Amino acid sequence: MQIIRDKKRSFDLEIMLAKPLFAHLATVEGDAPKDSPVWFYWEGNELWIIGTAKDTFPNRIHNNSKCAIGIVDFDCTTGKVHHAGFRGNGTVEPFNTAIAYKIISKYLGKDDTKWDKRFQNLDASNVLIKFKPKSVVVRDQSYQI
Secondary structure: OEEEEEOOEOOOHHHHHOOOOOEEEEEEEOOEEEEEEEOOEEEOOEEEEEEOOOOOHHHHHHHOOEEEEEEEEEEOOOOEEEEEEEEEEEEEEEOOHHHHHHHHHHHHOOOHHHOOHHHOOOOOOOEEEEEEEEEEEEEEOOOOO
């Protein structure tokens, strides 16, 4: 994976990816780009995302693996704007409860009995998206308050 960063305006990508931030998954269908807000888990230079039966992005990735992911860590009280923009390919993978637990617990905590019912007891009717980045642009675009 090629990491593109401005040496004067950068940040620690691993710290950012450990935070429970939303990612925006960009896929294409025909000639139309589509955007899906998603939760993610970063491990081994791969982003993992859960796809449910209601989601349409797994089919788009199955038909065209090229996608992009944007993640922003923004704080309007301090002016912090950290952006990571990934380009690469996704694959649709069979559901794995251990990976799903890592994704959901990042956002909802380790005690799955306290999770919203929608996130409990996910099964093989769901899938995982494994995104392998070819490149990532890491930019600190913060501003002064």
